[in-house]
Amino acid sequence: MSHLRKHHQKERAGSPLKNEITSSSSLQSNPPTIKSTRKISKKEPQHIFRRHISESSWTLWNWYRHLYWVGVLTTVLIPLTGLYFAFKIEIHPYTIYWSFFYYCLSSTCVIAGYHRLWAHRSFIASYPIQFFYAFFGASAGIGSIKWWASSHRAHHRYSDTEKDPHTIRKGFVYSHIGWMTLRPHPKVKNSMKECLGDDLIDNTLIDWQEKNYNELLILTGLMIPSFISGIFWNDYVGGLIFAGIIRGALVQHTTFTVNSLGHLIGTQPFDDKKSSRNNWFLSWLTFGEGNNNFHYEFSADFRNGIHWYDFDPVKFHLIILEKFKLVKNLYRASNSSINQCLLQHQQKLIDKRRAKLNWGVPIDQLPIISPEEFRKWAKDESHNRALIAVAGIVHDVTPFVDDHPGGIALIKTSIGKDATSAFNGAVYDHSTAAHNLLATMRIAVLSGGTEEIVWKQQQQENKDVPLKQDSTGQKIVRGGEQATIIKKPLRTAGAA
Template structure:
């Protein structure tokens, strides 16, 4: 009985309609491959209709990233319905929940549950936890959205399945090719391309704007979905009508929206302040550089070195080659035979303040020379003598973790 009960519960959780659409559609397409040759006109029509299907719901109704005129709204609900992925009302509600609760159990396609689940599993199995709440009051009031939701199944029969065959059949006589290739295969490819945004674009790619959440910029997904694959930017700045902000990035949806604005059928295109975009991008670059910085050996700081009087310095320099540059005492013994100018040049400045000579009096040393010399510090001269900037060039732009500094202060380490 327990096994039968578990089986009954599992069967009850299956979304049978979704399972039918996601299996029968490609199965019919496979039959078409065997029975109907693919003609060049039909392939071109299928590709064009694929693009049309991709330019539907997302940026207008999930994120209100621009305003659309009534005619454009009707066009978009028809274009989006051709993808056969649910009505605007259902789809946008789930997507808003995904953004609000990303990577949590309340996320309807939570990437933390695995690649298969986020790609297609969430479509096939009812979740044990309901998706988190999202404000959809605007969708409830929108007449176009409610019209499409009410007539959704009629609309998808027309624009999803019938129209591809009708266009191919009337214009070049390929009724079955239009049905199989521009219909069934197009829908199948649209499904899995869009699903890749929920799956691959949360696993593969770059995080140039934020790595707090799993969303990533993934070029292949962007190529397949008309620009939606720049998912890291999108999750950081969801109200922006763009997904790609670099001139060379592939985002036809952005170009389509901008084109509609030029035709005055779209307006109020929302763009996140560029200063904040730059700030986010810089933060991620600095974070990567911080990893590089933490793997570099840096010179000892003044507070970590002994303070030595001039007399003690002079006495110690009789036993080993020490010299002073910018208030720091350096032991140059290991470098005597490596110095390009020879041992005698360094020897002539040991037990002395060589600041002037090192900083242009004899030769204007390179940044690399300053960096190397700083690694030879063994002490700080009490009171200093001649002083030029004591910060080595390699440290001048060193990234400082304020949280780490604060913790050190609280611990009383300095």
């Protein structure tokens, strides 16, 4: 029987408020249809009917109601007991090898079976392989396939929200082990039900594993590891403690680490909208499930590490099974779509950096003045400001005059004039950096005969096409495409 079923039954048996709690959870999904006919007595405080235990603070009187006892037993109490005895008994060397082998076997069944096959359907498995995964997957003590796969689907669908069963927003401990040992909020239960899917409901093997989960856990998690050690090298107790309990706890923490550290430490080369991260070191800690950021973008991919050097033993396990025709249709995301995703994210990061830089006032936001006004303005202000027109755009280069690499005299000859030709090669062909710097000093555009030219320049620098805009709608000014760059220097009427 799964965690989910047990949990429900426990609630029903243990709580006199069962009707109210159930109706309050159905309230979350269908607000208008409250079917409970029981009248709320005036003496009963009404908040009880709305607040779930997971929303109450911990007190001396309610702490035990916060705990999900089946989870506490399988992920805390039994492992701690195992750890205590692990220091008390002597271990046979063969038991160490056997424990390691059985750890790899259980982890493979959880990762290939629970995760990649049932939660994400990233390949099709033959019945014997499915049975093998379902049978030995139970040895990890992380719940039944139905419970785990639905919780994992809810985690992907509602990642980082309150509907995420182990959202990292509740902190490292909660996302690691808290969600296994505390009673979940009704919203989480609802999201898990939502994500169950027909493939998990109408499956006789998954049903069978669900119904016999406790027996399978005892058989594969404790008895088989103990009996193998006992029958072959007479170490029943060592097998029970190390290959059974300690090994089980390690597989549990392998999967827990994906949920906790896999959302906390590492890089985000594919997307940073959610918390999932890639971390090569975590791949070693999690038996090859460290590339969480890739997995969130391509969760249907049967691989977790796409490079040959990524530690992803389950990927090789599946490739070998495919050769023997025991699994088929291993889904691989195309290199092109992987690269698209990588590139889009890089573009997003570039856009962010671009947005922080000064590209000058957009041309269409500058005031328009006539060439006559420009000349007069430049003359009147000649003692305080240095105004220069380049490609129909007026620039106030005052702060730069003294720093001009070509000398103060050269720049001064252009003050109050059209310096388009001089700037674009007639005197000196200015660099990309110089055009960028000039753009930061623009203050107006020239009207009259130059309007058409300015309009063209504006189009060049500020075109209304997506290619010219980044994801935030900011214009992209590429080197060599600045408005002040003129391939064939143009004369602006009247300004020269």
